[in-house]
Amino acid sequence: MTDDTAPDLRASDADRERVAEVLRDALAEGRLDMTEFEERLDATYRARTYGELAPITRDLPAGSAAVAPPVSLRKDAGERGWADRIVGGEGSSAGAVAVMSGFQRKGRWTVPRKFTCFAFWGGGEIDLREADFAGREVEINCVAIMGGVEIVVPPGVEVVVRGVGIMGGFDQREDGVPGDPGAPRVVVTGLAFWGGVGVERKATRAERQRLREERRRERLEGGGGGHRELDGSRHEPPAGLHDPHRRRRQNEAGY
Structure with a gap:
């Protein structure tokens, strides 16, 4: 869960959506049947506090990381050191799929050692600026077919791009840029067929502020x-600027 000292604090829409994503992954992996999934999803969207969200994913992998701690109880990701952000364990989400639709992974979440995504006639955004990392090196495997995936990384992260483009491409602008000491390494792999995978480096909102x-x-x-x-x-014109005789004196002086 988040922080056990704050069960009565109100949860946000983003908190509920992260819990829902854990439930969808559990359904896809066979950890929940459809009835359990629907019951828990309904409880997720009815939850108003962190205390109500906690039990929904407590027995699922990555369930404890599903809801980010309230801003008032944690330092912003931009203020945390890299050692604080490489947390080990499992990721919040193992992958994402967009078929004629879209997906997002952003905010405070834990990137697994390997994250796989697929976009077909759709698109996705993977934002790592406020994320934690399950390991010192993580791999993001992207398959984009007539679709696109945008990966946003924070300053200081090393990026290695190894994807293959067929009538499509992988953005190479950030490839090989040295990272900060102790920062994670993000390896981007996969295939882009009539599609594209972009990699962009942006500062966090806290850093920009x-x-x-x-x-x-x-x-x-x-x-x-x-x-x-x-x-x-x-707003204060030089002396004489509005003097009606100024121009005549200048002419007489030969200006």
């Missing part, structure tokens, strides 16, 4: 007053 605050402080501390003086000068 931190950078904006730093730039704001630098502007205020490093010449903010000078800017204000320049701004003020635009």
Whole structure:
């Protein structure tokens, strides 16, 4: 579950959706029959607190990681070190499928050592910016047939692209970029046939906010007053600018 000290805190739609995803995986793996799946899914969408969500996946693999801790009880992913984010164990979700539809894996989730996804006439997004990792190296295997998959990684993660494109392609821009010490390594494999797999590096929302605050402080501390003086000068024309005799004096002086 999340944090046992906060069972009465209200759960979000994203929390419920992560639990539902664990249930779908359990159904596909034969851990739940259809009746159990429907009962638990109904309970998931009726749940209002973390305490109500916890029992739904307690007996399933990765069930304890299905719901992210409330923001007020944890540090943001952008503030956690890599050692805190390589957590071992199993992933929250082993894979995803989009057939003439779409899928998303984003927010606080645990990437398994191998995640497999399939997109046929559809698309998917795999966002690792706030994710934890089951191992120091994880593999994301993508099969995109007349569809596409977008993988978003945070700064500092090493990316290796080994996918094969047939009338399609794998984005190679991030391939081989060195990672931070201790950061996970993400290996992207698979096949793109009349489709594509993109890899994009983006900062987390917390990191972008931190950078904006730093730039704001630098502007205020490093010449903010000078800017204000320049701004003020635009509103105070130089002396004589509106003098009706100024142009005549300039002509007489030969300007």
